[in-house]
Amino acid sequence: MTKDLEKLAAMIGRMSLSRRSVLGGAAAIGGLSMAAAMGRPFSAFADDLKGKTVTFASWGGAYQDSQKANYCDPLQQKTGVTVLQDGPMNESKFRTMVEAGDPVWDVVDVTHEFLFNGIQNNLFEKLDLSKIHADRITPAYRNDYGIGDIVWSYNIGYSTKVFTDGNHPKSWADVFDLKKFPGSRALNSDGPQATLEIALMADGVPMDQIYKVMATDEGVKRAYARLDTIRKDTIFWDTNSQSQQLFTDGEVSCGLILNGRAYDAANKGAPIAVEWNENIQSIDYLVIPKGSKNIEAAHALIDEMTVAENQAKLANEIAYAPTNPEAFKLIDAKVAPWLSTNPENASKGFVIDGQFWRDNLDKLKEGWEAWKVS
Amino acid sequence: MNLVAKNPMNKNAWLIVPAIVVILCFFIYPVSWLLIDSFARPKWGIQNYEVVLGRFVYLKVLLNTFTISAGTTFWCAVIGYPVAYTMAHCSKRTRRLLIFVVLIPFWTSLLVRTFAWMVLLQKTGLINQTLLTLGVIAEPIALIYNRIGVYIGMVQVLLPFLIFPLYSVMLRIDRNYSFAAATLGAPPVRNFFRIYLPLTLPGLVSGGTLVFVSSLGYYITPALLGGPADLMIAQLIERQISTSGNWGMAGALAVLLLVVTAICLGVVHRIIGVKTAWGR
Structure with missing residues (x-):
């Protein structure tokens, strides 16, 4: 049928x-x-x-x-x-x-x-x-x-209402530090892509080692152990509009958001800014x-x-x-700072490994779903 | 004497033909295909069922679904019973007002109501802000993106399904039973549990069954008001089809839900008795 x-x-x-x-x-x-x-x-x-x-x-x-x-x-x-x-x-x-x-x-x-x-x-x-x-x-x-x-890129987004300019989360380690930067976090519920990467960065893995670490079971365990530390304080968004809404309503103080969504929210008056350090680009x-x-x-x-x-x-x-x-x-000087391929921004992050995710998504997605409902 | 003459209802049996046709075309046919798909896709065999029954995620989500449905039914009963009681035993005016109030939610779309709850329940929402201003709480409480949010949203939507069957049963209860018990010296509490509650049980069971079965398929409310641990099976089925295009797996999940639901209802009716639950 x-x-x-x-x-x-x-x-x-x-x-x-x-x-x-x-x-x-x-x-x-x-x-x-x-x-x-x-x-x-x-x-x-x-x-x-x-x-x-x-x-x-x-x-x-x-x-x-x-x-x-x-x-x-x-x-x-x-x-x-x-x-x-x-x-x-x-x-x-x-x-x-x-x-x-x-x-x-x-x-x-x-x-x-x-x-x-x-x-x-x-x-x-x-x-x-x-x-x-x-x-x-x-x-x-x-x-x-x-x-x-x-x-486009996965970025650290933060509330400009909660964190004044000089003192905001500047790395994923900061985002995972609830003491230094209080408030709820926003993460993507959809899949493990980018989320495991940021958890490993927060755990101290350098950007160029991420996929080497993630290819091992211990590496994945390490990422989940790190995610466990903020799970209670995290709101998981399903759609991009939801991620915008969380920042607009002040439900979260910082977390994961796509650069274009942060730009859109900021344009509509939301108190949000993005940090380009450790951004993950996708094409x-x-x-x-x-x-x-x-x-x-x-x-x-x-x-x-x-x-x-x-x-x-x-x-x-x-x-x-x-x-x-x-x-x-x-390109307009007002828009350029928000763009992932702006040389200044691109150099602070890396491109997501599409081949890694093609080969490992099914396996890692299962673990992701299990972690979410556990 | 033929059957038609014996039972005047049978003369009009053809009246249900449209309903039967609708059910055949839009329920039996697609459900049978889903059943076949669950064994036939991607290849013939029971591989989909092996996955569904063998993995933590699916069993946890199935458990979630039943826990949330049972919890919703419980809270609907706790909140709905007094409402139905008041409706059945008050003045005509109050009754009309109560029926109106209970029915209002039916006039609003489920999606709109769920979004309204998001506005009310979030940290910066009306409830938290009011409590903060009044000094009742020092920190906003988490009312949304967790199980509490799911219960609040679902109980509000499903409450009328419990109240109305219960109310119609209560309306028909002969109050003389209670009076007789009182005359014979039963204190009010005992009177209620020995006389009134058993008499309302058929209404409670049919209302509760309606709420429970409707809850099992809930999708929007847990998705918007719940957290990741509140995933229900309908969300999982939708995801299997729209993201993975995995009809076999979606079929297996749907069949599993159908079977477990049937077993649950069977047990309930075994205990309480089908007759009392579904009319006389």
Whole structure:
């Protein structure tokens, strides 16, 4: 029955797509005439892609709106290709689509973890790097199967109401020190990713040794022993909005929060600031699902994402850090300090080990769930 | 004489056909598939059940689910019994007011009510702030993100399910039994436990069963008001499907819940008797 359901869902998906493609088509025509009026020269690409469509799937919300405005719309105007929006991205949906051999999506925004997972399970098309200006992107943020579009990070967030500027938690060891820095803590309930890392940092493991220690059972035990010390005083958040709310309401004094969420909360008036020391960066990649029928247009869309101006606009709108360092020249001075790829910030932390988590997530997740309910 | 003539109800038996069709299509069919999936995915065998019964997490969550449901039922009974009693034995005006008050929560969405509790119960919330200002407490007390929060949220939502069955039974109790006992010299407490309480037992059992069974599937309230140790089985089932796409495992958990629930209800009805619980 679930197979039938999946088929039905795919059918409905396609129906709504075709309805949207009519609208999208109208928008494309509008875009074209505007481009023509502006006298923008069409690249050689344009003739190839005119009349074609490419479906972009991401995580919805302000993020996808900004991606649409800054990657999809410019491509549509330049080339006449119709970019359809879909989503939200869902790993099992992605997998089912590719396994059925007929993916509805052509370019998908995926997490760092899923990138390594998908490569292992052969879920992505290998990128044709002659069609993408990959060299614009910092090497740590790209791969043969995915090009990083944004970088975000797990940070120490702290209440500016509780801790005045000079005296706030500056390391994970501080966050785990209830005597020196009183108040409840915020941690992520969702999974062990990043949480085990910060517990080990709090326990004195240097940043470059984390994954070596975590690969052993004793290392994992060490992390949980450290987590036990603050468990009673910790509120676990399930969703990112919840993490924002905890700081906004003053339920916690410090803890784990994503940089973009802290930025958003601070912008809305919450008494929150982030510490960049010992931050853990993660990357979102654009990939092409295996079996995509619009490979050409998909590459063109990924290439459009690498343009510095586009990345800068997205960063100015929603404060997600660019993977093209050139973008910083165009980024608002007020936003730049909040961004994970700002050289000053990036150097204080490290990139999460996607391969480690791909290989160990199932095992460690079980331990995580058991620890939570014990 | 045929059956139809004997029992006038049977003439109208076709009236329940729509209900049967709905149950067949939307309950029996999907549940059977879930049952099959639990043995068939990812491959045929009992591997899903081995995992569910063999791992600490799943057993702990199952235990959580039953402890929280039993606790909720207990608190609903403790709070609901006096309310139902008052409703059954007061003036018409007061009764109408009480029924209105008990019913109000039904008009508000579960999600909204749960969020309202978050606003009230948190450290900077109304309750803690009031107690702090009055000097009753020196430090905010933890009323949320723990078991207390889960109980508060669930008892409030489920209370009417206990009160109304109980109230309707109390309404039909012949007060002369109590008067007779009093005349014969039974003091009020003894009178209550020997005469009144046993007479209300059918209402208490059917209300309690409703609350208990509804609690077992609770999802939003423990997720928003509880801590990580208050995970209930519905949350686990949702996570198996939406995050892992693991239908087999979700099926096994659902079947396990169904079986254990059936056993619980069976035991309760064995002890109290089905007839007294579900009508006459």
